[in-house]
Amino acid sequence: MLPGDGIGPEVVGEVRRVMDWFDRRRAVSFDVTEGLLGGCSHDAHGTPLTDETLEQAQNADAVLLGAVGGPKWESLPFDEQPERGLLRLRKELDLFANLRPAMVFDALAEASTLKTEVVRGLDILILRELTGGIYFGEPRGIETLPDGTRRAVNTQVYTTAEIVRVGRVAFELARKRQNRVCSVEKANVMESGVLWRQEMGKLHDEEYADVELSHMYADNCAMQLVRDPKQFDVIVTDNLFGDVLSDCAAMLTGSLGMLPSASLGAVDESGRRKAIYEPVHGSAPDIAGKGMANPLATILSFAMMLRYSFDLADDAALIERAVDDLLSAGYRTADIMQPGAERTTTSGMGEAVVAGLEKLAG
Numbered sequence: 001m002l003p004g005d006g007i008g009p010e011v012v013g014e015v016r017r018v019m020d021w022f023d024r025r026r027a028v029s030f031d032v033t034e035g036l037l038g039g040c041s042h043d044a045h046g047t048p049l050t051d052e053t054l055e056q057a058q059n060a061d062a063v064l065l066g067a068v069g070g071p072k073w074e075s076l077p078f079d080e081q082p083e084r085g086l087l088r089l090r091k092e093l094d095l096f097a098n099l100r101p102a103m104v105f106d107a108l109a110e111a112s113t114l115k116t117e118v119v120r121g122l123d124i125l126i127l128r129e130l131t132g133g134i135y136f137g138e139p140r141g142i143e144t145l146p147d148g149t150r151r152a153v154n155t156q157v158y159t160t161a162e163i164v165r166v167g168r169v170a171f172e173l174a175r176k177r178q179n180r181v182c183s184v185e186k187a188n189v190m191e192s193g194v195l196w197r198q199e200m201g202k203l204h205d206e207e208y209a210d211v212e213l214s215h216m217y218a219d220n221c222a223m224q225l226v227r228d229p230k231q232f233d234v235i236v237t238d239n240l241f242g243d244v245l246s247d248c249a250a251m252l253t254g255s256l257g258m259l260p261s262a263s264l265g266a267v268d269e270s271g272r273r274k275a276i277y278e279p280v281h282g283s284a285p286d287i288a289g290k291g292m293a294n295p296l297a298t299i300l301s302f303a304m305m306l307r308y309s310f311d312l313a314d315d316a317a318l319i320e321r322a323v324d325d326l327l328s329a330g331y332r333t334a335d336i337m338q339p340g341a342e343r344t345t346t347s348g349m350g351e352a353v354v355a356g357l358e359k360l361a362g
């Protein structure tokens with residue numbers, strides 16, 4: 001566990017509470033070590049990520065992260081910034097698949113900026129390729145031309161291996177959901193899109209013919225996400241389109257405090273995958289230390305950990321049901337407050353999840 005800075009330790013603390021419940025009531029025990037990441041690591045060791053913490057993360061079955069950063073560290077040199085620690089961690093673990101579910105809990109359907117009937121019951125998953133594509137492709141740079149004007153270049157590049165490994169994750173995920181994958185690119189105008197479409201099709205025919213595969217252009221996908229998001233199950237796409245589409249899908253749900261995520265690496269010889277689970281939100285320095293943070297994004301990230309790293313889908317679903325129930329019962333932190341609901345604190349929310357689990361477990 002790497003709680004990090006700001007509200008990170010507060011929200012991760014509530015996951016501890018949920019873990020304790022699993023330990024007591026479901027005989028699912030976790031061997032947990034905790035480390036410093038981000039500003040707090042810089043305070044203690046002069047670097048946002050020490051080699052020891054990196055090694056701990058590499059040896060763990062899964063990493064649960066809070067958030068990093070805050071005004072205290074903003075004036076540090078670029079390489080010592082808290083976010084550099086997080087980026088290095090992701091890079092060293094080679095996490096190429098970023099999972100961003102967009103789930104709308106019934107009680108929060110009205111918090112979306114879209115019409116309630118468009119989002120009620122929404123449960124989709126955007127899978128973004130995270131280590132390739134235009135953010136890393138060469139050549140890149142800005143040059144000055146002979147006439148004094150400038151020219152900037154980035155390169156969108158994908159290989160068969162990069163497409164196939166993320167495609168595999170998409171099909172495997174779909175098999176555990178509604179068995180549908182929509183692969184998104186711009187094969188109409190980009191060769192990298194043509195290759196993406198061909199490789200996805202081939203992988204599907206050869207290994208995953210039981211899963212329904214469709215293809216969609218990225219611009220149309222953006223439109224469909226706000227027109228009729230429930231048509232999707234798993235969307236798989238490249239780094240650039242995934243960056244944009246996952247934020248778009250996230251906002252269908254209405255609140256930053258509710259959004260979990262996972263980043264997965266390749267399966268090693270022992271069958272294990274490196275993985276980081278973390279809320280989408282940042283360290284929220286404006287509310288840190290006030291007991292106001294919503295811990296549900298982090299608790300739902302823990303549920304993803306149970307599902308994807310430990311194959312405990314039933315236990316993950318139990319947490320999601322407990323969250324659904326407490327929202328229906330009117331528990332709200334400030335960020336998701338609605339008229340007539342009961343305002344609670346960070347720990348109040350954690351306690352409500354545990355109470356809900358207890359009730360569900362009978």
Ligand code: NAD
Binds near residue numbers: 007297
């Ligand atoms: P932020 O996500 O921290 O906060 C945006 C707004 O949402 C704030 O008003 C905040 O109070 C609110 N908010 C966020 N999470 C919440 C929660 N769980 N419950 C209730 N309200 C919540 O984004 P920001 O303000 O742009 O960034 C603050 C710091 O976090 C910066 O230092 C930034 O670099 C860092 N950051 C870190 C990560 C990460 O660790 N993965 C991600 C984004 C930003």
